[in-house]
Amino acid sequence: MMLETYPMTIGGEVVRNECTLLAKVEDGELMQSSESVRFLILHCSATRRNQDYSVEQLMRDHKKRGFRTIGYHFYIRKDGTITQHRKLLEVGAHCRPYNRCSIGICYEGGLDEHGKPCDTRTEAQTERIIELLYKLHKLFPKAKIVGHHDLPGTTPKACPCLDTHAVFGWIEDL
Ligand SMILES: [Zn+2]
Structure with missing residues (x-):
């Protein structure tokens, strides 16, 4: 069963309350408040379904692009x-502006x-x-679940290669 109230664990982060959400990060920049989160944006790594793209490779590629660390908040392997x-x-580095x-x-x-481009999601x-x-939307109930290419003004591309709102939009109503 998933917890719907604080404290909750999301990824590796235990969120006790909104104050801990806004606790300082080492050298990254923070958004203004949890009200800032207006979108939960799905991306794909744009790698072939028969290819392995590890966290280390992703880190290397994002550092090459000048990011301090991986630009996404979360990465989900096959x-x-x-x-x-x-x-x-x-503040991430995944979807300017x-x-x-x-x-x-x-x-x-x-x-x-x-x-x-292809929707290659595995069941896992x-x-x-x-x-x-689900958890993120409980924390940030005003946020819309969207795909990268749904957002106007971003670099036009297929990412994440599926109709995010059609596939995952129902989670907003839970
Ligand atoms: Zn993307």
């Missing part, structure tokens, strides 16, 4: 392993064997995404 890379209210008002979740995959990933979105 086997459902989930890792957290930013505190919940830490929405980084100050969103939490970024990325699933490994998004391309078929030939490199074409789908389960983890649902659990995570």
